[in-house]
Amino acid sequence: MVPLVGLSLLLVAASSMPVEEKGQKFTGPSEPSSTGAYEQIDVQIHEKQGIRFLDTRGGLVSTELSRIVNTTLSDKEARVLFAPTRKEQQQCPGCTKHGINGDLLIVYDVNRPSSWGDLQISHGYFVHYFAPTDLVRMPKNVVFIIDQSGSMHGRKIEQTRQALLKILGDIAEEDHFALITFDDRVQPWKKQLVKATANNLEAAQSFVRKIRDRGATDINAAVLEGVRMLNVFAETKKPNGSVSILILLTDGDPTSGVTNLDTIQANVREAIGRRYTLYCLGFGFDVNYEFLEKMALQNGGVARRIYPDSDADVQLQGFYEEVATPLLLDIQMSYTGVSNVTQTSFGHYYNGSEIIVAGRISDNDLETLTAAVKAHSKSNQVEYEEVSARTGDAIDSYIFNKYIQRLWAYLTVQQLLEKE
């Protein structure tokens, strides 16, 4: 399942992904169209393997305008057209005279003949989509680190409580979890991680209902406390075959304790020491998002911005769902006869996500391309091999002939930027 296109519609449409990745075609804001709309999103998707499902999400779809999203779906083609008229863009709830602002997220997956992945070759480049689903879920140990400083006042803290209550309702019993709230003080719910039993989850939910905003923001102390708890847990429980993660939610810059951003990053990086993964959620626009993003990337995770819209609680839950089901750890991919390959080692693989590796075929005489994958699953080491014949460049008839090369270029640039 790939969230492929995140689009914002205002007078500018922004896309966070390449607009012609795989078989997609995107038309941004344009002249008034035949439907009389001024700004529109028109996404056309062609997938040779066939589209298994397609779903639209995001702020735009959760408003009254959702009825305007026109999705047509056939076996191999889909089109999502969002073309509200100028009047509709000004009169919907939450719209201003400048129009509407929000995300339209299109999530779809293709039919996957082999349940593990798909290897494609075209014009001297290859791409490997790796997305197994038939694996046993790995237990996870998760620490939620929640900013309750004064700036979270009002709706943000309310939405955070709502999201946490739902997330706590979804944690699997084999998981362990901890909750830390912080302002200028760090207040863990319990001193250590606890098992996600019904009783513990209920007690945690009562704690969450009582979270109130106050004080300044001490990110450094809060994250270090989370790491300390995971360390204690690892030493006492020896939780082999499980995944340990920290999820930090904050809406502001550090204002208490250590406030130098470089120092915080160095402290967190050293404390985590590559053993755990840190995800950072930045709530709203007062947060130094670059700081959060860098800190997450340094610790194997990613950052997300949570838009302070009506559906912020849904965005928070949506993020949690992405990391809710770990299936593999320490994934290493290798290929023969290729060069200029994008990233080939990954910390984890979550159900519903996809690992994509692309590269150039360097061996001109190569007849078959072999992909080998090694990883740890819940109980053992798994190995997997995929072979694709080169002859015929089977998918040359694809709608964008050189799309694999473009995808390779996109991934390469994206990964170089992350390294920066």
Ligand SMILES: *[C@@H]1O[C@H](CO)[C@@H](O)[C@H](O)[C@H]1NC(C)=O
């Ligand atoms: C949706 O779009 C299709 C073309 O893509 C068009 O034929 C159909 O009439 C549209 N439906 C609505 C309700 O606008």
Ligand SMILES: *[C@@H]1O[C@H](CO)[C@@H](O)[C@H](O)[C@H]1NC(C)=O
């Ligand atoms: C992973 O997701 C697929 C598709 O949604 C589902 O069928 C499968 O049961 C999930 N696997 C686990 C271990 O949750």
Ligand SMILES: *[C@@H]1O[C@H](CO)[C@@H](O)[C@H](O)[C@H]1NC(C)=O
């Ligand atoms: C985890 O692995 C370590 C060493 O690899 C071993 O000593 C320990 O008994 C294992 N713990 C469990 C709970 O399996």
Ligand SMILES: *[C@@H]1O[C@H](CO)[C@@H](O)[C@H](O)[C@H]1NC(C)=O
């Ligand atoms: C592939 O890598 C080689 C060696 O690192 C480099 O010289 C070459 O420019 C790269 N090719 C492309 C297309 O980036």
